[in-house]
Amino acid sequence: MKEKKYATMFSAIEHKLTGVLGQGQYDWVDRRVFDQVFDQSTLMSVFKLMQQGHIDTIEWPIARGKEAHVFFAKSQSGPVAVKIFHTSNAVFKGLMQYIEGDPRFGGLRRRHRELVNVWVQKEHRNLMRMRKNGVRVPESLMTRNNVLVMEYLGDENGPSPRLRDVTVDDPEKLFKELLRQLRMIWQDAGLAHADFSDYNIMIHQGEAWIIDAGQSVVQNHPKAKEFLVRDVTRLCQWAQKNGVEADLAEATLFVIEE
Numbered sequence: 001m002k003e004k005k006y007a008t009m010f011s012a013i014e015h016k017l018t019g020v021l022g023q024g025q026y027d028w029v030d031r032r033v034f035d036q037v038f039d040q041s042t043l044m045s046v047f048k049l050m051q052q053g054h055i056d057t058i059e060w061p062i063a064r065g066k067e068a069h070v071f072f073a074k075s076q077s078g079p080v081a082v083k084i085f086h087t088s089n090a091v092f093k094g095l096m097q098y099i100e101g102d103p104r105f106g107g108l109r110r111r112h113r114e115l116v117n118v119w120v121q122k123e124h125r126n127l128m129r130m131r132k133n134g135v136r137v138p139e140s141l142m143t144r145n146n147v148l149v150m151e152y153l154g155d156e157n158g159p160s161p162r163l164r165d166v167t168v169d170d171p172e173k174l175f176k177e178l179l180r181q182l183r184m185i186w187q188d189a190g191l192a193h194a195d196f197s198d199y200n201i202m203i204h205q206g207e208a209w210i211i212d213a214g215q216s217v218v219q220n221h222p223k224a225k226e227f228l229v230r231d232v233t234r235l236c237q238w239a240q241k242n243g244v245e246a247d248l249a250e251a252t253l254f255v256i257e258e
């Protein structure tokens, strides 16, 4: 019954997934990657998002990470980025073999999936909260279970580069700009980004965009200040590496001072 429903659903959207079925130019998108990312429940979520018009076709992969794959997709309102979080990873699978089948501890797979879904909600809400408060982040458009649809940063040919992949003309100016963004995240959005680095900043149409907010926490999280200081430290290290005289104490004060 479940299999049949799944087969019907899959055949309905198969032609909209050509970019992830190994028919594209990306050799790493083979059957294994497809199975890793698009398990039955993920396909079901994608199917629903397609029915609702949030996604039309998934075209090609942008990036693969430990926790998520990001794809370029098209929707009725234009291009979007679709971040699909893995519902299982190697560590979890390793632990599972010792628990699965033991009747005393059932439903673990489902609980793990629920945890991933909460993480996706967290990224969605963090992005919305930052954006509402003026921080330059992609607009988070929609989520469903482990799938997040957001504004795409790039053009037809590919995504915009990450900060770590470009040489910046005026590092001092960018340093000050990013410090202002960190200040806005902390003071206006009331959050600590908590993974601020040149991996998680994209340079799009001449501006720095902050991405990857799943781990961001509210100010009264017990580790919020620790994360904030780490974010500012990383930014200062980036600046120093690029020849800017960045002072950590001064920078931290600028971010937290009202």
Ligand SMILES: Nc1ncnc2c1ncn2[C@@H]1O[C@H](COP(=O)(O)OP(=O)(O)OP(=O)(O)O)[C@@H](O)[C@H]1O
Residues within 6 Å of the ligand: 062, 063, 064, 065, 066, 067, 068, 069, 070, 081, 083, 138, 150, 151, 152, 153, 154, 159, 160, 162, 199, 200, 211, 212, 213, 214
């Ligand atoms: N909105 C977007 N538009 C275009 N490309 C994006 C967008 N969001 C992310 N990317 C690309 O995908 C890569 C991975 O995205 P992101 O940092 O959000 O996930 P991640 O690092 O895999 O997550 P995690 O930290 O959980 O491992 C980015 O480095 C960037 O190149």
Ligand SMILES: [Mg+2]
Residues within 6 Å of the ligand: 199, 200, 212
């Ligand atoms: Mg990242």
